[in-house]
Amino acid sequence: xxxxxxLWRHMGQxxxxxxxxxxxxxxxxxxxxxxxxxxxxxxxxxxxREHGRLLWIADCSRLGDIEPAARxxxxxxxxxxLFRVVIIHGANFKQRVLATMLFHAARLLTRDKNKKDFELHxxxxxxxxxxxxxxxxxxxxxxxxxxxxxxxxxxxxxxxxGTRAVS
Numbered sequence: 001x002x003x004x005x006x007l008w009r010h011m012g013q014x015x016x017x018x019x020x021x022x023x024x025x026x027x028x029x030x031x032x033x034x035x036x037x038x039x040x041x042x043x044x045x046x047x048x049r050e051h052g053r054l055l056w057i058a059d060c061s062r063l064g065d066i067e068p069a070a071r072x073x074x075x076x077x078x079x080x081x082l083f084r085v086v087i088i089h090g091a092n093f094k095q096r097v098l099a100t101m102l103f104h105a106a107r108l109l110t111r112d113k114n115k116k117d118f119e120l121h122x123x124x125x126x127x128x129x130x131x132x133x134x135x136x137x138x139x140x141x142x143x144x145x146x147x148x149x150x151x152x153x154x155x156x157x158x159x160x161x162g163t164r165a166v167s
Contacts, residue, residue: 008146011043012036018047022052022085025126031064037073054083055136056128066098071160077096079106080095080118085136087129096122131148 008027013036015027022048026040048054066074087122088099103120123129 012039014040016040016043016047018051020051021112022051022054024051024056025059026056027059028063028146029061032066032070033036034067034069034073037066037077041073041077041079041082044079048082054079055085055087055135056083057087057089057126057134059090059126060088060092060099063091071098071102074102075109076106077106078109079153080109083118085119086131087132088125089123089129091122111119 003028008017012031013028013032015029019023019025019139024044044054044056085105088096091099100120107118121129121132123132
């Protein structure tokens, strides 16, 4: 069995790992420049093509500064097509503010109106992020057969003549 560290791919100023079916994990390391953001976007795009819209857990505990050119590039990219949830941990106050601003800009600028439903969460650590992923996946799953209650009778008729229940 592979060691957890062997699953991570080091690329530029970040490391990434994809856990099927749709979980994308990243560790941002040091200062991010425009080339790092471009490489990161292309890596996410490849994962999205293979796995669909992603759940992204980002470790920002070792993130340095994000250069202004890199921030502008983030604003130009359509990240809404890539993920449906972003979970950030380890970010300081400035990074959380910047992430929130970029997130709202991305939501406004997403071209596809059906993909404006993505969410942003801040959590304590990776373990909390993974627990949140479990909760989000559970909420999306249809009920199990054992949880589906059979309909034993039709809905009750209205007591007054000439009226009907509209749902």
